[in-house]
Amino acid sequence: xxxxxxxxxxxxxxxxxxxxxxxxxxxxxxxxxxxxxxxxxxxxxxxxxxxxxxxxxxxxxxxxxxxxxxxxxxxxxxxxxxxxxxxxxxxxxxxxxxxxxxxxxxxxxxxxxxxxxxxxxxxxxxxxxxxxxxxxxxxxxxxxxxxxxxxxxxxxxxxxxxxxxxxxxxxxxxxxxxxxxxxxxxxxxxxxxxxxxxxxxxxxxxxxxxxxxxxxxxxxxxxxxxxxxxxxxxxxxxxxxxxxxxxxxxxxxxxxxxxxxxxxxxxxxxxxxxxxxxxxxxxxxxxxxxxxxxxxxxxxxxxxxxxxxxxxxxxxxxxxxxxxxxxxxxxxxxxxxxxxxxxxxxxxxxxxxxxxxxxxxxxxxxxxxxxxxxxxxxxxxxxxxxxxxxxxxxxxxxxxxxxxxxxxxxxxxxxxxxxxxxxxxxxxxxxxxxxxxxxxxxxxxxxxxxxxxx
Amino acid sequence: xxxxxxxxxxxxxxxxxxxxxxxxxxxxxxxxxxxxxxxxxxxxxxxxxxxxxxxxxxxxxxxxxxxxxxxxxxxxxxxxxxxxxxxxxxxxxxxxxxxxxxxxxxxxxxxxxxxxxxxxxxxxxxxxxxxxxxxxxxxxxxxxxxxxxxxxxxxxxxxxxxxxxxxxxxxxxxxxxxxxxxxxxxxxxxxxxxxxxxxxxxxxxxxxxxxxxxxxxxxxxxxxxxxxxxxxxxxxxxxxxxxxxxxxxxxxxxxxxxxxxxxxxxxxxxxxxxxxxxxxxxxxxxxxxxxxxxxxxxxxxxxxxxxxxxxxxxxxxxxxxxxxxxxxxxxxxxxxxxxxxxxxxxxxxxxxxxxxxxxxxxxxxxxxxxxxxxxxxxxxxxxxxxxxxxxxxxxxxxxxxxxxxxxxxxxxxxxxxxxxxxxxxxxxxxxxxxxxxxxxxxxxxxxxxxxxxx
Numbered sequence: 079x080x081x082x083x084x085x086x087x088x089x090x091x092x093x094x095x096x097x098x099x100x101x102x103x104x105x106x107x108x109x110x111x112x113x114x115x116x117x118x119x120x121x122x123x124x125x126x127x128x129x130x131x132x133x134x135x136x137x138x139x140x141x142x143x144x145x146x147x148x149x150x151x152x153x154x155x156x157x158x159x160x161x162x163x164x165x166x167x168x169x170x171x172x173x174x175x176x177x178x179x180x181x182x183x184x185x186x187x188x189x190x191x192x193x194x195x196x197x198x199x200x201x202x203x204x205x206x207x208x209x210x211x212x213x214x215x216x217x218x219x220x221x222x223x224x225x226x227x228x229x230x231x232x233x234x235x236x237x238x239x240x241x242x243x244x245x246x247x248x249x250x251x252x253x254x255x256x257x258x259x260x261x262x263x264x265x266x267x268x269x270x271x272x273x274x275x276x277x278x279x280x281x282x283x284x285x286x287x288x289x290x291x292x293x294x295x296x297x298x299x300x301x302x303x304x305x306x307x308x309x310x311x312x313x314x315x316x317x318x319x320x321x322x323x324x325x326x327x328x329x330x331x332x333x334x335x336x337x338x339x340x341x342x343x344x345x346x347x348x349x350x351x352x353x354x355x356x357x358x359x360x361x362x363x364x365x366x367x368x369x370x371x372x373x374x375x376x377x378x379x380x381x382x383x384x385x386x387x388x389x390x391x392x393x394x395x396x397x398x399x400x401x402x403x404x405x406x407x408x409x410x411x412x413x414x415x416x417x418x419x420x421x422x423x424x425x426x427x428x429x430x431x432x433x434x435x436x437x438x439x440x441x442x443x444x445x446x447x448x449x450x451x452x453x454x455x456x457x458x459x460x461x462x463x464x465x466x467x468x469x470x471x472x473x474x475x476x477x478x479x480x481x482x483x484x485x486x487x488x489x490x491x492x493x494x495x496x497x498x499x500x501x502x503x504x505x506x507x508x509x510x511x512x513x514x515x516x517x518x519x520x521x522x523x524x525x526x527x528x529x530x531x532x
Numbered sequence: 533x534x535x536x537x538x539x540x541x542x543x544x545x546x547x548x549x550x551x552x553x554x555x556x557x558x559x560x561x562x563x564x565x566x567x568x569x570x571x572x573x574x575x576x577x578x579x580x581x582x583x584x585x586x587x588x589x590x591x592x593x594x595x596x597x598x599x600x601x602x603x604x605x606x607x608x609x610x611x612x613x614x615x616x617x618x619x620x621x622x623x624x625x626x627x628x629x630x631x632x633x634x635x636x637x638x639x640x641x642x643x644x645x646x647x648x649x650x651x652x653x654x655x656x657x658x659x660x661x662x663x664x665x666x667x668x669x670x671x672x673x674x675x676x677x678x679x680x681x682x683x684x685x686x687x688x689x690x691x692x693x694x695x696x697x698x699x700x701x702x703x704x705x706x707x708x709x710x711x712x713x714x715x716x717x718x719x720x721x722x723x724x725x726x727x728x729x730x731x732x733x734x735x736x737x738x739x740x741x742x743x744x745x746x747x748x749x750x751x752x753x754x755x756x757x758x759x760x761x762x763x764x765x766x767x768x769x770x771x772x773x774x775x776x777x778x779x780x781x782x783x784x785x786x787x788x789x790x791x792x793x794x795x796x797x798x799x800x801x802x803x804x805x806x807x808x809x810x811x812x813x814x815x816x817x818x819x820x821x822x823x824x825x826x827x828x829x830x831x832x833x834x835x836x837x838x839x840x841x842x843x844x845x846x847x848x849x850x851x852x853x854x855x856x857x858x859x860x861x862x863x864x865x866x867x868x869x870x871x872x873x874x875x876x877x878x879x880x881x882x883x884x885x886x887x888x889x890x891x892x893x894x895x896x897x898x899x900x901x902x903x904x905x906x907x908x909x910x911x912x913x914x915x916x917x918x919x920x921x922x923x924x925x926x927x928x929x930x931x932x933x934x935x936x937x938x939x940x941x942x943x944x945x946x947x948x949x950x951x952x953x954x955x956x957x958x959x960x961x962x963x964x965x966x967x968x969x970x971x972x973x974x975x976x977x978x979x980x981x982x983x984x985x986x
Contacts, residue, residue, distance in 0.1 A: 084782065105782060107748055107947050125701065125750035160947040190918060192947035217942050220747040229749070233704045237694075247579065250687045252774045252958070254977040255709070255757050258985050269725045270733065272771075273763070277984050279724065286977060289986070293674040294561055295683070296579035302757070303709055309727070320706045328538065328559060464644060485986040488671050493561050493614040493646035504706070523708040523740060530731050531712050532743070532939040 081185075082166060087122070087129035091179040094169035102181065104129055105164035105189065107221065110201050111153045118153035121176055122163065123223065130175035131165050131183045133157075160192035160200060160221070209516055216523060216532055227357035228520055231350055232508045236301055238349035239322050239502070242342050248297040248324070253286035255279055255303060258485075266307045268317075279305035282501060284435070285486065287325035288462060292494040296327040301504070311526055313516035314403070314454060316505060318525040324459075325499030332445040332460045335498050336376055336423050339449060339457065343421060344368040350511060361512040366420045366452075374421040375413055379443070382409060382424045400431075407453040421451045427460070434469075434476040435486075437461040437498070445498070452510040459500020466490040535639075536620060542580035545633040548623035556635065558583055559618035559643065561675065564655050565607045572607035575630055576617065577677065584629040585619050585637050587611075614646035614654060614675070663970055670977060670986055681811035682974055685804055686962045690755055692803035693776050693956070696796050702751040702778070707740035709733055709757060712939075720761045722771075733759035736955060738889070739940065741779035742916060746948040750781040755958070765980055767970035768857070768908060770959060772979040778913075779953030786899040786914050789952050790830055790877050793903055793911060797875060798822040804965060815966040820874045820906075828875040829867055833897070836863055836878045854885075861907040875905045881914070888923075888930040889940075891915040891952070899952070906964040913954020920944040 085093060085102045093102050106124035118133040133155045157163060167183035198215035204224045212219040219225050240250065256270060257280045267278040283300050290298045304321040324342075329335065343366075350358070351365040358364060377385065379401070386405035387398040389412060398405050401424055413422035425447035429438060436444035437460065446460025463469050469490050473480055480487060505520040518524040523532060539547060539556045547556050560578035572587040587607065611617060621637040652669035658678040666673040673679050694704065710724060711734045721732040737754050744752040758775040778796075783789065797820075804812070805819040812818060831839065833855070840859035841852040843866060852859045855878055867876035879901035883892060890898035891914065900914025917923050923944050927934055934941060959974040972978040977986060 105949070123748050125703075125748060162947045162949045189950065190920075190944075190948050193920070193945050196946055217743055217746070217939070218946060220744070220749075226747060226749060229705065230703065232706075236704055236706075237698065240691075240694075244691065249579075249684065250690055251683065251976060252686070252690075252755075252757070254772055254975075254979055256772055256979050256984060271723045271725075272984060273761070273981050275984070285986070289671055290674070290976070292671070294577050294579060294680060295674075301706075301755075303706070307727070318708055318710055466644075466647070485671070488986070490644075491647050492650055492672060493616045494644050495559070495616045496643065521708075522705060522744070525708055525710050527727050530710060530726060530729070532739070532942070 084164070086126040087124050087177060088126035090129045090169050090181065091171065091177060094171045094179045098169060100168075101166050101184065102169050103164060103166045104131075104181065105162065107200075108157055108159050108161045108163060108192070111157065111159060113153050118155055118157075119180075120153055120155075120157060120163075122165070123221070128176040128223075130172070130177075130180035131167070131186075132180050133165075133183050133186065137183050137186050155186065157186075157188065158192045158194050158196075160196055160218075161188055162190040162192075163188050209518065213518065213524065213529065220522070224360045225519075227354075227360045228508060228512060228514065229522060230357045231354045231511060232504065232520060234350050234353050235346055235504060235508055235511070236320075236322070238346040239342065240299065240301065242345040243297075243299045243324065246297070248299045248326070249290075249295050251283075251287070251290050251295070251298045251300050252302065253280075253283045253290075253300060255305070257285075268305050268307045281306055282321060283323050285489070287323055287499060288435075288494075288497065289489050291325050291327040291497045291499075292489055296495075298326075299324050304501075309527060311528075313518070314506070316517055316521055316524055316526065319506075319517075319521065320504035322502040322504050322507075323499065324501070325497060327495040327497040329461060329496055329498050331439075332425050332447050332498060333376070335459050335461070335500055336425065336447060336449075339423075339459070339500060339502075340372050340374050340421075343374075343449075343451075344372040346507075347371055347511075358512070361514075363512045365511060367418065370418040371421050373417070374419040374423060374449075375417050376423040376425055376447075377409070378426040379424055379428060380426070385409065385412065401448065401455075403454075406450045406455055410450050410453045413450075421449060424448045424450065425460075432460070434472050434478060435462045437463050447500075449500075449502075451507070452513075454506055454510050456506045456510065457500050457502050459498065461496065461498035464490060464494045464496050466494075538618070540580035541576070541578050541583035541631060544583045544623050544635065545625065545631060548625045548633045552623060554622075555620050555638065556623050557618060557620045558585075558635065559616065561654075562611055562613050562615045562617060562646070565611065565613060567607050572611075573634075574607055574611060574617075576619070577675070582630040582677075584626070584631075584634040585621070585640075586634050587619075587637050587640065591637050591640050611640075611642065612646045612648050612650075614650055614672075615642055616644040616646075617642050663972065667972065667978065667983065674976070678814045679973075681808075681814045682962060682966060682968070683976060684811045685808050685965060686958065686974060688804050688807050689800055689958060689962055689965070690774075690776070692800040693796065694753065694755065696799040697751075697753045697778065700751070702753045702780070703744075703749050705737075705741070705744050705749070705752045705754050706756065707734075707737045707744075707754060709759070711739075722759050722761045735760055736775060737777050739943070741777055741953060742889075742948075742951065743943050745779050745781040745951045745953075746943055750949075752780075753778045758955075763981060765982075767972070768960070770971055770975055770978055770980065773960075773971075773975065774958035776956040776958050776961075777953065778955070779951060781949040781951040783915060783950055783952050785893075786879050786901050786952060787830070789913055789915070789954055790879065790901060790903075793877075793913070793954060793956075794826050794828050794875075797828075797903075797905075798826040800961075801825055801965075812966070815968075817966045819965060821872065824872040825875050827871070828873040828877060828903075829871050830877040830879055830901075831863070832880040833878055833882060834880070839863065839866065855902065855909075857908075860904045860909055864904050864907045867904075875903060878902050878904065879914075886914070888926055888932060889916045891917050891950075901954075903954070903956075905961070906967075908960055908964050910960045910964065911954050911956050913952065915950065915952035918944060918948045918950050920948075 106122040198218040449457035508520040560576040652672040903911035
């Protein structure tokens with residue numbers, strides 16, 4: 079295309095400085111057109127950023143088909159917004175151009191002409207568009223740099239999560255999402271027609287990650303989809319989400335896991351700040367302080383409820399009886415104020431709020447915890463029951479029958495070390511890093527009760 | 533546990549050399565017991581390897597419940613196979629012990645006692661066990677070091693795949709597995725009850741990865757499950773598998789993709805050789821030569837069929853009319869012999885064998901390819917149709933209607949660069965690196981027509 083090797087937008091200022099007499103070639107999507115009659119300024123986007131093309135009228139693209147857009151949609155050179163073009167020309171520094179440089183175009187080719195009935199304004203202000211509009215036009219809204227930035231950050235979250243765990247002897251696993259039933263219990267399962275029977279989509283890899291600890295792998299992680307058939311539609315729920323799962327053997331209590339998650343999140347925040355400065359800037363967001371994250375406070379459940387209730391009452395709010403969304407918000411504010419940490423852990427959850435596999439620390443409490451970050455629960459975890467006899471004894475308390483739990487039984491029956499783990503909701507973490515209003519914004523193609531396309 | 537900080541099995545030879553008078557503590561699963569009356573030799577496994585414990589009779593564990601195993605199942609100290617124990621004692625070098633060292637135990641604790649009705653011989657020779665036995669006892673068979681080695685290699689494959697692509701400006705994406713229909717067409721789809729409607733499990737992220745290229749991300753990859761409701765049960769098929777997917781924009785032809793895959797696989801093989809030497813040794817396997825992989829030959833479809841047919845006929849075999857499993861085997865042998873490469877590409881696949889989105893190079897052929905490795909197709913890929921008009925024109929040839937393809941239409945209608953990609957079957961690649969007889973062995977919890985547990 080256009081005869082010479084492609085440069086990226088981010089390389090143009092350098093080329094303007096080092097070889098202003100040579101020609102460069104760029105290609106990308108037409109982001110903005112300013113038509114001045116005899117001359118057009120066309121900004122194009124590629125994966126690295128944006129660069130401005132300066133097009134004299136002499137540089138013509140073949141005429142656009144169909145009705146022309148209103149002013150600003152078609153250049154005098156016949157280019158439409160969102161078309162993919164390549165352009166050759168001389169690079170020149172220009173402080174006023176995006177990225178600080180532009181190209182004096184000598185030749186232009188339209189590689190893929192965008193039809194002029196564009197249903198979504200890609201170069202508009204994403205902050206002013208409603209969530210439904212953004213999601214209804216997902217293929218186009220993802221072209222908006224601010225929206226695509228969300229997924230650059232998400233890629234860093236996944237990379238940093240995986241790299242940090244590998245450096246600590248964790249092995250990545252991939253487990254089945256088609257399961258015979260829910261490990262969490264409850265009715266919130268999607269059913270799949272699997273040949274001549276019904277199976278379910280996994281709510282979490284809970285059983286499998288415990289199985290892999292017991293297999294001797296000891297320390298495992300998985301990045302994979304998880305499914306919840308919850309009917310409610312809130313800014314904090316998705317019916318399909320990416321779960322960042324961890325499980326490890328030979329722990330003493332949930333404090334080993336909290337210590338692990340502090341270090342892990344500190345690393346993720348550090349990497350996000352380092353690699354995604356431009357993405358964060360588009361959202362006017364800052365990654366949390368890694369040092370404070372590494373020392374995030376831990377509050378026992380009962381104390382946390384009392385604390386949240388007291389703060390709420392002092393502000394004229396309602397009393398609080400459990401760790402509800404309002405309590406999560408209050409506790410994060412408290413932690414930020416008192417400890418400089420936007421992350422806070424609540425441990426010692428009551429047995430009645432936790433599944434059968436939570437390890438009891440006494441008759442009423444478990445060694446399990448939540449992590450709250452910037453007002454939202456992003457993690458549930460804890461030590462698990464590893465003792466076969468205690469497991470068998472516990473089942474009736476949860477209305478479960480041993481004959482229906484044979485896989486779990488087999489897991490614990492032949493040598494299983496004390497272990498535990500947790501899961502981080504990838505979309506929730508991404509959303510809270512950037513300050514998104516809804517977790518759906520942090521899912522490329524979110525699934526909710528009414529949305530299954532695109 | 534046992535009072536002092538845990539060491540791993542791999543650290544014991546070093547400890548025996550540097551501080552033979554200090555005590556160490558190890559914990560893990562009881563792999564083998566040799567009871568010599570007054571003294572027992574107990575080999576334990578942890579995530580890092582194995583170490584031998586030397587147990588004088590004086591060191592007793594509490595008695596095992598239930599009927600004792602036959603000789604070799606319980607030590608004179610009362611320990612059962614597969615129990616999780618921790619042991620403290622002095623490290624000593626011993627050339628005859630696994631790993632070259634042992635521990636003279638002074639204290640022992642049983643952390644989790646394995647029941648003595650162990651239904652699978654974990655310390656047996658996995659090579660002598662049938663696939664069904666291995667999979668029927670999956671929770672225990674995964675404890676066998678040779679079997680677990682498969683998944684150490686798989687973790688490296690995934691890590692190396694991701695790292696190499698990131699270093700080339702690819703962004704990791706996570707897309708929905710709940711889709712409104714199959715992009716590949718056909719009836720091999722699993723249906724999901726999604727609230728008040730039916731959706732399908734994605735056969736591949738084909739549409740989504742193309743959408744992300746068109747979004748301006750340009751270069752994307754995904755590691756995620758994919759689903760095929762194929763009824764046949766063969767050593768090369770899984771109904772749920774991990775797909776290593778790649779898509780990139782601004783390519784000229786499938787040769788750009790083949791060049792990419794050569795480099796990518798060379799890197800994966802190099803990393804496997806570097807990180808998994810012990811795992812490969814357990815399978816008497818060697819990773820392919822990276823340099824030859826990077827220069828793997830490319831043969832056009834028609835030529836490849838003729839070549840395979842000729843070689844088959846010369847060996848007294850049947851004539852060959854397409855790239856069937858026998859042709860895949862023959863072509864790989866040919867490539868290894870002629871080029872030293874265990875990887876070979878077949879390109880220019882006929883249009884009739886490829887989906888609607890394959891980019892035609894002429895009336896009958898497409899810019900698409902397969903990668904064959906050690907006798908098995910591990911990749912299908914190619915350049916895609918990016919031109920909206922050509923797409924609309926092509927649909928009727930494939931029995932497709934534009935009104936049912938609105939998402940694809942939207943993807944191409946507003947500026948889409950020339951692009952293409954491919955997918956590598958993670959289990960197939962792992963299986964061929966190690967020489968496994970069935971791809972099911974390379975899936976932690978494989979799903980086939982009859983198997984949905986554990």
